[in-house]
Amino acid sequence: MPLRLEIKRKLAQRSERVKSVDLHPTEPWLLASLYSGTVCIWNYQSQTMAKSFEVTELPVRSAKFIARKQWVVAGADDMFIRVYNYNTMDKVKVFEAHTDYIRCVAVHPTLPYVLSSSDDMLIKLWDWEKGWVCTQIFEGHSHYVMQVTFNPKDTNTFASASLDRTIKIWNLGSPDPNFTLDAHQKGVNCVDYFTGGDKPYLITGSDDHTAKVWDYQTKSCVQTLEGHTHNVSAVCFHPELPIIITGSEDGTVRIWHSTTYRLENTLNYGLERVWAIGYMKGSRRVVIGYDEGTIMVKLGREEPVASMDNSGKIIWAKHNEIQTVNIKSVVADLEVADGERLPLAVKELGTCDLYPQSLKHNPNGRFVVVCGDGEYIIYTALAWRNRSFGSALEFAWSTEGEYAVRESTSKIKIFSKTFQEKRSVRPTFSAERIYGGALLAMCSNDFICFYDWAECRMIRRIDVNVKNLHWADSGDLVAIASDTSFYILKYNRDVVSSYLDSGRPVDEQGVEDAFELLHEVNERVRTGIWVGDCFIYNNSSWRLNYCVGGEVTTMFHLDRPMYLLGYLASQSRVYLIDKEFNVMGYTLLVSLIEYKTLVMRGDLERASEVLPSIPKEHHNSVARFLESRGMIEDALEVATDPDYRFELAIQLGRLEVAKGIASEVQSESKWKQLGELAMSSGKLDMAEECLKRAMDLSGLLLLYSSLGDAEGISQLASLAKEQGKNNVAFLCLFMLGKLEECLELLLESNRIPEAALMARSYLPSKVSEIVAIWRKDLNKVNPKAAESLADPEEYPNLFEDWQVALSVESKVTESRGVYPPAEEYINHADRSHLTLVEAFRNMQVDDEEPLENGDADHENGEEQNAEELNAEELNAEEQNGEEESQEEAVVVDADSTDGAVLVNGNEAEQEWVLTPHQ
Numbered sequence: 001m002p003l004r005l006e007i008k009r010k011l012a013q014r015s016e017r018v019k020s021v022d023l024h025p026t027e028p029w030l031l032a033s034l035y036s037g038t039v040c041i042w043n044y045q046s047q048t049m050a051k052s053f054e055v056t057e058l059p060v061r062s063a064k065f066i067a068r069k070q071w072v073v074a075g076a077d078d079m080f081i082r083v084y085n086y087n088t089m090d091k092v093k094v095f096e097a098h099t100d101y102i103r104c105v106a107v108h109p110t111l112p113y114v115l116s117s118s119d120d121m122l123i124k125l126w127d128w129e130k131g132w133v134c135t136q137i138f139e140g141h142s143h144y145v146m147q148v149t150f151n152p153k154d155t156n157t158f159a160s161a162s163l164d165r166t167i168k169i170w171n172l173g174s175p176d177p178n179f180t181l182d183a184h185q186k187g188v189n190c191v192d193y194f195t196g197g198d199k200p201y202l203i204t205g206s207d208d209h210t211a212k213v214w215d216y217q218t219k220s221c222v223q224t225l226e227g228h229t230h231n232v233s234a235v236c237f238h239p240e241l242p243i244i245i246t247g248s249e250d251g252t253v254r255i256w257h258s259t260t261y262r263l264e265n266t267l268n269y270g271l272e273r274v275w276a277i278g279y280m281k282g283s284r285r286v287v288i289g290y291d292e293g294t295i296m297v298k299l300g301r302e303e304p305v306a307s308m309d310n311s312g313k314i315i316w317a318k319h320n321e322i323q324t325v326n327i328k329s330v331v332a333d334l335e336v337a338d339g340e341r342l343p344l345a346v347k348e349l350g351t352c353d354l355y356p357q358s359l360k361h362n363p364n365g366r367f368v369v370v371c372g373d374g375e376y377i378i379y380t381a382l383a384w385r386n387r388s389f390g391s392a393l394e395f396a397w398s399t400e401g402e403y404a405v406r407e408s409t410s411k412i413k414i415f416s417k418t419f420q421e422k423r424s425v426r427p428t429f430s431a432e433r434i435y436g437g438a439l440l441a442m443c444s445n446d447f448i449c450f451y452d453w454a455e456c457r458m459i460r461r462i463d464v465n466v467k468n469l470h471w472a473d474s475g476d477l478v479a480i481a482s483d484t485s486f487y488i489l490k491y492n493r494d495v496v497s498s499y500l501d502s503g504r505p506v507d508e509q510g511v512e513d514a515f516e517l518l519h520e521v522n523e524r525v526r527t528g529i530w531v532g533d534c535f536i537y538n539n540s541s542w543r544l545n546y547c548v549g550g551e552v553t554t555m556f557h558l559d560r561p562m563y564l565l566g567y568l569a570s571q572s573r574v575y576l577i578d579k580e581f582n583v584m585g586y587t588l589l590v591s592l593i594e595y596k597t598l599v600m601r602g603d604l605e606r607a608s609e610v611l612p613s614i615p616k617e618h619h620n621s622v623a624r625f626l627e628s629r630g631m632i633e634d635a636l637e638v639a640t641d642p643d644y645r646f647e648l649a650i651q652l653g654r655l656e657v658a659k660g661i662a663s664e665v666q667s668e669s670k671w672k673q674l675g676e677l678a679m680s681s682g683k684l685d686m687a688e689e690c691l692k693r694a695m696d697l698s699g700l701l702l703l704y705s706s707l708g709d710a711e712g713i714s715q716l717a718s719l720a721k722e723q724g725k726n727n728v729a730f731l732c733l734f735m736l737g738k739l740e741e742c743l744e745l746l747l748e749s750n751r752i753p754e755a756a757l758m759a760r761s762y763l764p765s766k767v768s769e770i771v772a773i774w775r776k777d778l779n780k781v782n783p784k785a786a787e788s789l790a791d792p793e794e795y796p797n798l799f800e801d802w803q804v805a806l807s808v809e810s811k812v813t814e815s816r817g818v819y820p821p822a823e824e825y826i827n828h829a830d831r832s833h834l835t836l837v838e839a840f841r842n843m844q845v846d847d848e849e850p851l852e853n854g855d856a857d858h859e860n861g862e863e864q865n866a867e868e869l870n871a872e873e874l875n876a877e878e879q880n881g882e883e884e885s886q887e888e889a890v891v892v893d894a895d896s897t898d899g900a901v902l903v904n905g906n907e908a909e910q911e912w913v914l915t916p917h918q
Helices: 327-333 493-501 590-601 604-613 616-628 632-638 642-652 655-665 668-680 684-693 697-707 710-723 726-735 739-748 752-762 764-779 783-787 802-813 822-828 836-842 853-862 871-879
Strands: 007-014 018-023 029-034 038-043 048-054 060-066 071-076 080-085 091-096 102-107 113-118 123-127 133-138 145-151 154-162 166-171 179-182 188-193 201-206 211-215 220-225 232-237 243-248 253-257 263-267 274-278 285-290 293-299 305-308 313-318 321-326 347-351 358-361 367-372 375-380 386-391 394-397 403-408 411-415 421-425 433-435 440-443 448-451 458-462 468-471 477-481 486-491 515-521 525-531 534-539 543-548 551-557 563-568 573-577 583-587 867-869 900-903
Touching: 018 285, 018 293, 029 060, 029 293, 038 060, 038 071, 071 102, 080 102, 113 145, 166 188, 201 232, 201 243, 211 243, 243 274, 305 563, 313 327, 313 358, 313 573, 321 327, 358 394, 367 394, 386 403, 394 433, 403 433, 468 525, 477 525, 477 534, 525 563, 534 563, 534 590, 543 590, 551 616, 590 604, 590 616, 616 632, 616 642, 632 642, 642 655, 642 668, 668 684, 668 697, 684 697, 697 710, 697 726, 710 726, 726 739, 739 752, 739 764, 752 764, 764 783, 764 802
Parallel strands: 018 060, 018 274, 060 102, 102 145, 145 188, 188 232, 232 274, 305 358
Antiparallel strands: 007 293, 018 029, 029 038, 038 048, 060 071, 071 080, 080 091, 102 113, 113 123, 123 133, 145 154, 154 166, 154 188, 166 179, 188 201, 201 211, 211 220, 232 243, 243 253, 253 263, 274 285, 285 293, 305 313, 313 321, 321 347, 358 367, 367 375, 375 386, 394 403, 403 411, 411 421, 433 440, 440 448, 448 458, 468 477, 477 486, 486 515, 525 534, 534 543, 543 551, 563 573, 573 583, 867 900
């Protein structure tokens, strides 16, 4: 079976000729040394250059990260080794290392050592903890030493490749090589060790256009890889995948299977000759350095090869090694929080003869199938014994334990539970994938066809590009995942059975009503499982969601890629695994899912029976689900959070319920919200209570003034004064006709100019008293302006109708304490606009009747005008030293009166606009 590796290009960066590449173990960095003498660090996530070092004007043929020191070490054609700190960009060390071009530097995985090889035919060992002293020289090659590399399984040994056509294996501390392999017919350019498994293998690449795999214990050639048409310049065993990668001056990179040595793929990015290949343990990224730039590719899926049975036993494959863990035993002993890694005891189960690309339990968990390398093997899950095997590109279990294998795009075989072949099927289209479950599904690139397992009759064809298929255990529901969305379909098995039993022919589309589309959700499913009628999946944003009846709910936001394993009903937890084989669990209550399912089906009676089994802490989640369904009354009954219940009660207009919640919580904002709603609903008693509790004085003012409630306004005036809300207090006193108290409030608030203006309009008898206070206050700021203030007692000639105004005041005072109800407003609405002063003049003294409060109110509106003078102009006049005439009175405290005011001889006839301030 071809590995069918997904190969995704992650970075393409044009540059001058690249001679070496390396990957940083923790940062998203790629190190490239260039023939031009520069060393660059590229960030492959942001696709930008992170750092650049101008090393020399000659080629830098090798550079490596020393991550534990935050260093980069580079060897160049000027024979120098240079060490840089890649954080500070400082040069740490520069020293002459060889007498000819330096071809390679290699960093010891754990010790403070760097190896260098050169055209001077020497290999040298440097110890940075001893000041970069050369602690050993390895002599023996008779030509340029092109590459050195440490053995990852025994870091005390290393291999060297030379143009003298040999590979030599050396020990640190020993001057002579352990042995020499006469490797190729021409010079050897590169060498690498096999890292996975126990095979003692080396791979070499040569100018004879071949790469060879060697057993360094038997010193024999295991395989020769032929196919390149020019010198092989770079080779590697991939540390995570069963592949060998070779790069050549023919411009291609070839990918070979490391077990079968079959050529799997050839990459050609058109960037001329290949000079270097970089990789890193734990990563599927591979970097290739070319004449014209750098390419990074990602090989294969990162999804771990793992499967979990219904009892909580997980089996996974790490390369060819099979391991098992048991979730149930761990979780029973300790409490693990959602998303916390489980401390699992890993047991070795055995090995697999092929490289596993998929691994899956059968429905009852007794068997596990491993598929890969074009074959499948069925093992017993407990003892890991081989029960059956065969050739297969893909394998699929049925819900009953039968299975199907896809041997090619045109041949599919179906087997019984006892591993006996039942039938062979040749579909009329190219079958690219198969899926198991209640029905056997065969997919082309454009559609999916469902067949029954018993006789392989066509059930239904659906035109959709399928990426994955997930059947519910009941066999009644199936999720079809495409590139951008997924579809929930209902399988009508009774319709299909009756159709097939009737003997009617089935056309190429199958049974028309076999499936019913229930829901379509525009999200990409990465992995998914069913729990009852609930489909759990993680999407492209790595959110863990579940879908019930088309309603998607996010359970958790995952902080890294994770893949669904399964669900344990006994623990009400769903389990996921990441690419490092860490297992995490997240709580998902079956009772919650069951409740939501019943609500979606409209079975509210059974849903109400299930509700008590849902823990109280999940009731708000239930309520939000009900609210999303428009069932707000039910949501209010279920919800426990006071804030949420208050919102629901407000939505429903259930003010008494909302009032009860507000009483529990004692939140001013809730009382205010409820008071406004009660007022708009006409529930004025409740509104008054709520506004009082919320201390919403403005709201109370609106309420009392609308009702004409003099007693309420009087109480509000006192409350507002206590609270320091002078605006509200002033308006209350003003409406009550308590003008003396209004004046007192203005004086207490240091609004003396406003007090004087108000006295002139409403209480002329108080003007002299307040003018005296105003003079005294203004004298502190502007004595000249203070002197210009006119007192009517001293200058009655400046105040027209002054005596009349005093007489009107005495008459109106009698009716100021009378408060007619608001309903009488209509009787006063059309009264004459004649001012009280004019009316007083026109009336005969002998015949006049006591003034009504309506006239007093009229005076309040009509006798308040004054010409406004711009404060800036007044200030300018004062600065110019102009004398104020005795006919003018100037208010200079412009800030406190919203503008300077000119009082002249006509003021009594004009209307004052009073703007009280808090």
